Amino acid sequence: MYNKLGRFVLMGIFVLSALVSINYQQYQLAAISGLLFCFILWSHFKHSSVLLASKHFKNSDYDRAEKVLNEVDNPDRLAKSRRGFYEFMRANIALKREDFEKAEFHFQVASRFPLGGKNDKAYVLIHLANLALRKKEGERALAYVEKAKELATSSRALEIITNIENEAKKLAN
Template sequence: MYNNKGRYALMALFVFAAAACLFYDQIQLAALAGLFFAFVLWSHFKHSSVVLASKYFQKGDHESATRLLSEVPNPDRLARNRRGYYEFMKANIALKREEYDTAERHFQIASRFPLGGKNDKAFVMIHLANLALRKKDGERSRAYIARAKEMASTPKAQEIINKIEIEANRL
């Protein structure tokens, strides 16, 4: 749960520790430091700054969350459980900025990855249905609503789905 600079500093520390252990002929400690270095490097590519960005996102600090999400070197390399959250946060930030095409693309990608639970997936489908309504595409909106109905488990989600369904049927 570090940003890029923190991980780079930690990797440098482990390399320095491994070198010092090799200098003093402590092979096992050097191997342990190398293992820690490899773990931090692995977590850099598989988890990156997504968890830290989600903390800022939940607090409503979208600028910090955007900055941390931009540190992800390649989203395709993220672990499946991190990629869904990455795309979900990127989509919501784009939605707040009224960049609807970008938000739709990120929500569509997020729908293919695991999120917290079925209700979270239902909200992704609700957002996609709402964006389809914005484009006056009633057929796609109804398809997203049908998927959201299968996943929704809270009364709030059901209420939103019903409102979007009424609007979609008007088209």
């Protein structure tokens, strides 16, 4: 759960440790340092700072969450389990800033990756349906609502789905 700079410092420490261990002919310690370096490097590409950003996001500190998310150089390299949360946080931050086009894009990408559970995926589809309603696209909103109905488990989500469905039907007719 380190930021980008922290991971680079840790990798540097492990490389330095491996070099010192080789200098003192402690090859087992050098191998362990090398493995730890490889693990941190792998985690840098596959997990990046998404967990740290989710901590700030959960505390409603969207500016810091966005700053940490900006450290992710290439989101395509993230593990599938992290990519969904990355896109979900990006979409919600864009939604808070009323950048609806960007929010819709990130919610659509997030809908393709696994999230916490079925209910979380249902909320992504609910957001997409809301954004479709905002654009006065009733048919698209109804399609999102149908998919969300299958995934929703909480009564709150079902209530929101019902409200959106009523609005979308009015728009479609």
